[in-house]
Amino acid sequence: xxxxxxxxxxxxxxxxxxxxxxxxxxxxxxxxxxxxxxxxxxxxxxxxxxxxxxxxxxxxxxxxxxxxxxxxxxxxxxxxxxxxxxxxxxxxxxxxxxxxxxxxxxxxxxxxxxxxxxxxxxxxxxxxxxxxxxxxxxxxxxxxxxxxxxxxxxxxxxxxxxxxxxxxxxxxxxxxxxxxxxxxxxxxxxxxxxxxxxxxxxxxxxxxxxxxxxxxxxxxxxxxxxxxxxxxxxxxxxxxxxxxxxxxxxxxxxxxxxxxxxxxxxxxxxxxxxxxxxxxxxxxxxxxxxxxxxxxxxxxxxxxxxxxxxxxxxxxxx
Amino acid sequence: xxxxxxxxxxxxxxxxxxxxxxxxxxxxxxxxxxxxxxxxxxxxxxxxxxxxxxxxxxxxxxxxxxxxxxxxxxxxxxxxxxxxxxxxxxxxxxxxxxxxxxxxxxxxxxxxxxxxxxxxxxxxxxxxxxxxxxxxxxxxxxxxxxxxxxxxxxxxxxxxxxxxxxxxxxxxxxxxxxxxxxxxxxxxx
Numbered sequence: 001x002x003x004x005x006x007x008x009x010x011x012x013x014x015x016x017x018x019x020x021x022x023x024x025x026x027x028x029x030x031x032x033x034x035x036x037x038x039x040x041x042x043x044x045x046x047x048x049x050x051x052x053x054x055x056x057x058x059x060x061x062x063x064x065x066x067x068x069x070x071x072x073x074x075x076x077x078x079x080x081x082x083x084x085x086x087x088x089x090x091x092x093x094x095x096x097x098x099x100x101x102x103x104x105x106x107x108x109x110x111x112x113x114x115x116x117x118x119x120x121x122x123x124x125x126x127x128x129x130x131x132x133x134x135x136x137x138x139x140x141x142x143x144x145x146x147x148x149x150x151x152x153x154x155x156x157x158x159x160x161x162x163x164x165x166x167x168x169x170x171x172x173x174x175x176x177x178x179x180x181x182x183x184x185x186x187x188x189x190x191x192x193x194x195x196x197x198x199x200x201x202x203x204x205x206x207x208x209x210x211x212x213x214x215x216x217x218x219x220x221x222x223x224x225x226x227x228x229x230x231x232x233x234x235x236x237x238x239x240x241x242x243x244x245x246x247x248x249x250x251x252x253x254x255x256x257x258x259x260x261x262x263x264x265x266x267x268x269x270x271x272x273x274x275x276x277x278x279x280x281x282x283x284x285x286x287x288x289x290x291x292x293x294x295x296x297x298x299x300x301x302x303x304x305x306x307x308x309x310x311x312x313x314x315x316x317x318x
Numbered sequence: 319x320x321x322x323x324x325x326x327x328x329x330x331x332x333x334x335x336x337x338x339x340x341x342x343x344x345x346x347x348x349x350x351x352x353x354x355x356x357x358x359x360x361x362x363x364x365x366x367x368x369x370x371x372x373x374x375x376x377x378x379x380x381x382x383x384x385x386x387x388x389x390x391x392x393x394x395x396x397x398x399x400x401x402x403x404x405x406x407x408x409x410x411x412x413x414x415x416x417x418x419x420x421x422x423x424x425x426x427x428x429x430x431x432x433x434x435x436x437x438x439x440x441x442x443x444x445x446x447x448x449x450x451x452x453x454x455x456x457x458x459x460x461x462x463x464x465x466x467x468x469x470x471x472x473x474x475x476x477x478x479x480x481x482x483x484x485x486x487x488x489x490x491x492x493x494x495x496x497x498x499x500x501x502x503x504x505x506x507x
Contacts, residue, residue: 048456049460059349068348
């Protein structure tokens with residue numbers, strides 16, 4: 001190989017990877033080494049490439065590995081391999097037809113933002129129904145969550161007297177079941193605004209963005225992701241057991257939202273699900289919340305504190 | 319027995335509905351994909367998410383593997399794409415708050431730290447310090463072995479920009495690795 005004087009630098013840069021990988025011929029190797037002897041920039045580049053390719057791989061720790069495998073296993077439940085040799089995999093919007101997911105044909109893409117808003121509104125309504133005015137994201141110190149925390153700490157602003165924002169290691173609320181007996185539908189007057197979102201603390205904008213950019217086809221990918229995110233916040237709380245419990249009780253339901261909050265000074269896990277309609281009726285959603293105060297590993301999901309459900313689009317959510 | 323079969327046979331098993339076959343593929347390749355994602359994202363929670371996305375995408379697209387390249391190579395490409403997609407989505411999506419201790423790069427090594435671990439910590443720090451566009455291009459090309467044109471298509475910039483990002487990213491990476499607070503890489507590695 002001959003290195004043209006004007007191209008030598010760029011060409012040398014291109015060949016550094018193959019050089020470190022041992023893929024160059026002796027002639028190319030000699031040519032690159034010749035350039036390296038007079039080019040400090042390329043020597044630096046070579047050092048970086050060598051470091052990248054030579055550094056030990058950062059391994060996952062046991063907990064990360066467990067979470068990853070659980071997340072993948074959870075996602076695989078929604079991936080149904082069905083061989084179909086007659087349709088090319090590249091057809092049908094890029095998703096192989098032999099691996100359709102059950103969720104695909106159920107939920108209308110536009111419904112997700114509505115679900116997000118309706119879930120928030122209903123959950124806020126449910127808390128009011130339960131007599132809990134203060135609701136903050138666990139450990140939040142900014143945005144709407146911060147404002148909520150202040151109001152609850154002072155026992156003002158609609159919060160329960162004596163209620164306070166939870167600490168990371170705080171024990172949970174009472175495990176006495178407080179199931180709401182009838183669906184809590186909030187109709188009219190409630191807008192899907194930042195103020196409404198702030199009751200869910202700093203995680204709420206994430207949810208709005210989440211609903212805006214993800215569709216039902218993303219559920220398998222997202223399921224384990226937010227479960228893990230919540231688990232990190234809960235430091236090993238019962239996210240996945242609760243997720244499994246809810247899905248088991250309502251076959252076909254699709255996880256749409258997860259958040260941590262506070263209720264009466266204790267931490268609650270909130271999970272929202274879409275329940276696709278089996279007929280021509282509207283898709284429905286349901287939000288359930290559990291007390292999850294005890295940090296540390298949790299392998300069983302406690303009894304839920306409450307739930308609310310409704311049809312997507314209820315409550316003028318958009 | 320999944321542990322004694324080839325990747326190709328395992329993928330065939332998955333296509334026939336055997337989840338244990340896919341689980342075995344995960345066990346075989348998870349560390350490599352995680353390492354790639356960690357290099358690209360610079361933090362462990364995102365790397366885990368990207369790793370999960372990679373395998374679920376592979377499960378979904380299993381039948382599209384044309385078997386011209388090895389399964390590992392095909393999966394690696396999916397990993398690059400999945401991680402790139404994750405990083406792109408994150409620009410408009412603030413994820414749920416992760417444990418800061420978990421999200422931050424590991425602390426610089428102390429005296430007496432095992433040298434191989436020190437290098438990987440240094441590299442993680444240095445990569446995390448790179449501008450994201452540089453980091454992504456360098457990792458895609460040098461670690462992912464992706465050609466310039468493929469990176470250009472993925473990132474939506476010209477080939478010249480890709481080359482420039484890679485060159486500048488490498489040089490910056492070398493500078494960061496040479497900083498006095500952290501020992502430099504061994505040339506013989």
